[in-house]
Amino acid sequence: MTTLDDPRPVPRQLPTPEARDLLVLVRDLIRREVRPSAAAEEEAGVFPRALFARLSAAGLLSLPYPEEYGGGDQPYEIYLQVLEELAAARLTVGLGVSVHTLACHALAEFGTKEQRAEHLPAMLSGGLLGAYCLSEPGSGSDAASLRTRAERDGGDWVISGTKAWITHGGIADFCTVLARTGDEGPDGITAFLVPGDAPGLDAAVPERKMGMAGSPTTQLHFDGVRVPDARRVGEEGRGFRIAMAALDAGRLGMAACAVGVAQAALDEALAFTTGREQFGRRVADFQGLRFMLADMATQIEAGRSLYLAAARLRDAGRPYSSQAAMAKLFCTDTAMRVTIDAVQALGGYGYTADFPAERYLREAKVLQIVEGTNQIQRAVIARHLVGAS
Structure with a gap:
């Protein structure tokens, strides 16, 4: 069909x-x-x-x-x-x-x-758009060391600090914000739902990135942002656990996005190599290119199967944290390899902005970084295998 x-x-x-x-x-x-x-x-x-x-x-x-x-x-x-x-x-x-x-x-x-x-x-x-505010300038992979604080003031909380690498920063209608409400470490963090237009919430100039120029990524500054306790999500001090549960699901999202980018790159490579002739033959008929395309397709299908298997565990209510990390790791590494090969398959045309292959390559790189770098994914997988180091 x-x-x-x-x-x-x-x-x-x-x-x-x-x-x-x-x-x-x-x-x-x-x-x-x-x-x-x-x-x-x-x-x-x-x-x-x-x-x-x-x-x-x-x-x-x-x-x-x-x-x-x-x-x-x-x-x-x-x-x-x-x-x-x-x-x-x-x-x-x-x-x-x-x-x-x-x-x-x-x-x-x-x-x-x-x-x-x-x-x-x-x-x-309702037409709203959200942002997720966990990372900070000094706490990316080490999310439990975040410094943004929320202090009680009567029935409200007052949030101060800076969040970094926020997708939809400055345009989001609401933000899920993780802030420190207690001592150092993961048990002192609480989650809040903050309106995007809250007084004291300001966005910095968007980051200049190698790809995804259409998606704004900014720092968000919280300068005494006041939110009622009714917008505290979950128990006080349970925010880090809430954040990690969200990231497991988010990693599956990044895996699916990575397979999408890789599939788009393969589709472009197939269209180009089957439609272009060299030495009287389709480019796709040369064994070197045929094997490259076969490897690209195999990696994509393996990644798709991996993220779907993890999704089925989640849907069944079974633990899937390790499988989510595996899917994110494999699928985003696959997107990087496949987009590199797609540029190569197009030759000089692949290096020009007239074809989308170079955009796919630039976009694939960020997927190895967001929702936890792939080095962090390996640490998560190893922890499930052999315990904490």
Whole structure:
């Protein structure tokens, strides 16, 4: 079963006709709304905010969350395949949906019934966009050493400090913020839901990045930002555990995005090498290129199978932290290898901005860094295998 201008079949991994219909809808939306402007907007550094409003209206910002709060009630196995499709069309969009989903996770999983009823419908399907605020200038991989503080003041909390590397910084409507409310270490951290327009919250100038120019990444400065205790998510001092649970899910999002970028690079390499002739033969008919394309396809399929296997564990309510780290590690390393090979397959054309292969290569690199570097993923996997060092 193919859809419109997309020659690839709808994945067999989709378990129901409804899920297959969802992917057809997503591919149609991508064809009409995402692909036509992706290259030009990335080059110009334009964030597609209107597109995210349309994604919200279509229910694509809320897929894995409960229907009673405006979510799609879809298993992660399906949500991640939708994410892969979006990232293949434009990583700014796929990664943006993943970050928004991550920003909703704390409230959806750890908030009170009253908090979920008050805030989740707007967060999930009300056209809002979220940001996730954990990292700081001095605490990236060592997230438990964060310095942003939240002090009690009557029935409020007053937050002061700086967060770094925030996707959607300066444009998000709400932020899930991790701040220190107690002593040093992971047990002194608490989670808060902070409005994006809260007084005292300001965004720095966006970072100048090698890729994903359309996705704003900034520092956020909290200068006495006041939030009521009703916006504290979970128990005081439990924020680090909430953050780590969110990151397990977020790592699966990055794995799916990485497979999407790698698939887009392979599709580009296939189109070029089957459509170009050298020495009277298609470029794709030379054994060196045929074997390269075969390796690229094999790595992509292995990565896809790995992230889906981890998603099924999550959907079954089983532990999946190690498998999420494996998926993030393997899929993002695969995206790096595949995009390098795609540029090589296009030869000189691959090095020009007239073809998207070089953009895929630049974008793939960030996926080895976000949601925990791949060195951290190896540490997580090893800890599950042999215990803490």
